Structures are given as C-alpha cells and as structure tokens.
Amino acid sequence: MSFVPQIKVPATYMRGGTSKGVFFRLRDLPQAAQVPGEARDKFLLRVIGSPDPYGKQTDGMGGATSSTSKTVILSESTKPDHDVDYLFGQVSIDKPFVDWSGNCGNLTAAVGAFAISSGLIDSNRIPDNGICTVRIWQANIGKTIVAHVPVTNGEVQETGDFELDGVTFPAAEIRIEFMDPADGEGALFPTGNLVDQLEVPGVGTVQATMINAGIPTIFLSADEIGCTGTELQEAINGDDKALAMFETIRAHGAVKMGLIERPEDAAIRQHTPKVAFVAPPRDYVASSGKPVASKDIDLLVRALSMGKLHHAMMGTAAVAIGTAAAIPGTLVNQAAGGGGRNSVTFGHPSGSLSVGAEAEIIDGSWRATKVVMSRSARVLMEGWVRVPGDCF
CATH class of the missing domain: 3.10.310.10 (Diaminopimelate Epimerase; Chain A, domain 1)
Known part of the structure; x- marks a missing residue:
C-alpha cells in the first residue's frame, strides 16, 4: 500500500x-x-x-x-x-x-x-x-x-x-490605527438604532447595542442577563446554560443585523458577530491574580468568541468597544458613565485595556473615523x- x-x-x-x-x-x-x-x-x-x-x-x-x-x-x-x-x-x-x-x-x-x-x-x-x-x-x-x-x-x-x-x-x-472601522460597506448601526429591544426566543426581550465597527458586535447589559461583568472564563465557559443563552442571542442578533437570514445560519458563521456584555466599573481580581480597581477603569466588558468567553479581549471587539463608548446613548457609553469621550479604559478577564476612538455625525448618521490602540x-x-x- x-x-x-x-x-x-x-x-x-x-x-x-x-x-x-x-x-x-x-x-x-x-x-x-x-x-x-x-x-x-x-x-x-x-x-x-x-x-x-x-x-x-x-x-x-x-x-x-x-x-x-x-x-x-x-x-x-x-x-x-x-x-x-x-x-x-x-x-x-x-x-x-x-x-x-x-x-x-x-x-x-x-x-x-x-x-x-x-x-x-x-x-x-x-x-x-x-x-x-x-x-x-x-x-x-x-x-x-x-x-x-x-x-x-x-x-x-x-x-x-x-x-x-x-x-x-x-x-x-506596536501602535495600530483602524481607519473608518465600520465593517465592510455596512452602516455603523445596522438597525439604525443605538439601542434595540432584541426579542430572543427562550430568553426574552433584551436591550442590545448592535454595532459594526472592527467586527460586528452585540453588546448587552450584564445585569439584564444575570451577570456582573466581573466574570472570569470558568464562570461562563463552565456553564452550558449560559453558553447556550449567549449563542441564541448571537444568532438572533445576527439576523437583526442583516448578517444572516435565519438564526440556524449562525452555526456556519461562528466568527461573527461577537457578543459581549458591559457593566459599570467595580473592583475585581483578574485571572492572573492581579487586582483591577474600579477607579482605574471606565467600565467592565466581557466578550465571547467562537462560543466561549475570551480570556482577555479580541482586538476587533476592542475597536467596537472604543467606538460605542464614544457615542452617547449606547449601552457601552452608558456603562462608562455617559457623555462624550474620545478614549476609554475597560476591564476584561485578564486586566484592562485602553482604546482611543473618534466618532462624529455625518449626514445625520454616526460614523467612526479612527480607532487607535497599542498591542505587541x-x-x-x-x-x-x-x-x-x-x-x-
């Protein structure tokens, strides 16, 4: 042979x-x-x-x-x-x-x-x-x-x-600039709203900011889905019920954003959209054991990638976070205390990250012009x- x-x-x-x-x-x-x-x-x-x-x-x-x-x-x-x-x-x-x-x-x-x-x-x-x-x-x-x-x-x-x-x-x-980061040719807010009432069978109706910057992302309020925003990986990834809830929300949000035609199509589009939840700042201990003080961050963010809670933060999701934080009225902006801002520092499971963002209203619609962050x-x-x- x-x-x-x-x-x-x-x-x-x-x-x-x-x-x-x-x-x-x-x-x-x-x-x-x-x-x-x-x-x-x-x-x-x-x-x-x-x-x-x-x-x-x-x-x-x-x-x-x-x-x-x-x-x-x-x-x-x-x-x-x-x-x-x-x-x-x-x-x-x-x-x-x-x-x-x-x-x-x-x-x-x-x-x-x-x-x-x-x-x-x-x-x-x-x-x-x-x-x-x-x-x-x-x-x-x-x-x-x-x-x-x-x-x-x-x-x-x-x-x-x-x-x-x-x-x-x-x-x-290495400093990275994401220019005009709305994904592809789509609108920054595909539904036309800063906050939507998203109806999810088996979950209920949840508030969601669905944004198309860096990567299509669905933001939720942590308290509305029974979370605190301080969760580490095992708290979510070890909970099959929570993972199923997030995937169901992701699938129905993807339909609402026009990314797929049917919720079941989400199974063959695992990378996008992302789903994340936000909360106002509070003290917590990161996965490394490092204390993260509420005074050092503007808000808390946890994000899922490929069906699991990410151990830190996806770079493209950080672009979405920075952009949404810069636009008054989004759930991300509200969690960060509201008002106008051109930068935000958020807490994630491994620590914190700062992102700069520029957004403005052009012809009646919000547009992100640039998002900046440092990586290595x-x-x-x-x-x-x-x-x-x-x-x-």
Missing part, C-alpha cells in the same frame, strides 16, 4: 496581541491553495489540526482555543497607497470549516512586523532605527489599518517593556509546516 508523503510549506508562527496564528506569504502556499476555495480551506484546516472531535488540535499547530486557531495570508497589496493585503482565516476547532467573515484585531499587530521581516515591504521604506509605517489592506472587511512598527538596526524590534494584560511577558509596543507581537517559530500531500 502506497502513501503520499508530506509536503513542507514556508510559515511563521507568531503571537499578535493576545492571539497566536500561523502566517503565510500567499506566494509560498501550494498552487491550489493560492486562490480562495476548498483546497485552501482544507490545507489550513490540516495545518491547524481541525476538525478535531477531541477538541485539542493535537495533530496540528492550533492551541484548541479561538485565540490560537488562526491563520493569516499576506501578499503585496493590490490596492493603491497600501503595502500589503491581509487575509485572516478563523479555523473552527471541531468542525470542517474556515470562517473568513471578519478580521482579527490582535493578529493585526503581527501583520506589519511579518510584512517587514518577510520581504513584503520595500527596503527603502524601512529605517535603520525608528518607526516603519505599514499600510495594511484588510481584505476580509475591505478596510485600511495602519501599523507603526518599531525598527532597531534595520530589523523589527520585538523585545521591549510594553506590557499587555493577557500576555505574560513584555515586548515592544513576536515571532515564536519560523521555518516550514508539514502536511500530508493529499490533504487538500
């Missing part, structure tokens, strides 16, 4: 923000996987180790969480005034599909660094010492992101003293990944 040997494909394993993923240059992928479609999806699934009915991704590069089951494909940009095109694939852990419906804000922090290190940026643009500005076209949602990457002695600086809650070790700070990134391993030659 004959067997097809494994092939090896150049790849880099990187941390970006509080996520990890496998990064590829488009031109390095197998020919069949260089275009969107079944072959590409099957290749990435095998790289990550999905679908895995055991939920461990032991036979792949995935880490068995939504934060570590991610892939990135970069290429020279096809868009004027941009350096690279960035395509993000969220790989399902236990199902055979890759979700291309949204961006990953955390891995965005690593995109500029990878682009510089892998030869996708003109060497004349890279300073010997200073900041290299990388203009990124986010292909999933059709938006511009600008990364400001530190460079030392002509190479990306990865080490430093910038600390990010949810990441164990300090690293170099680091190469963990580089070389090749190997997969069976007949897996795609």
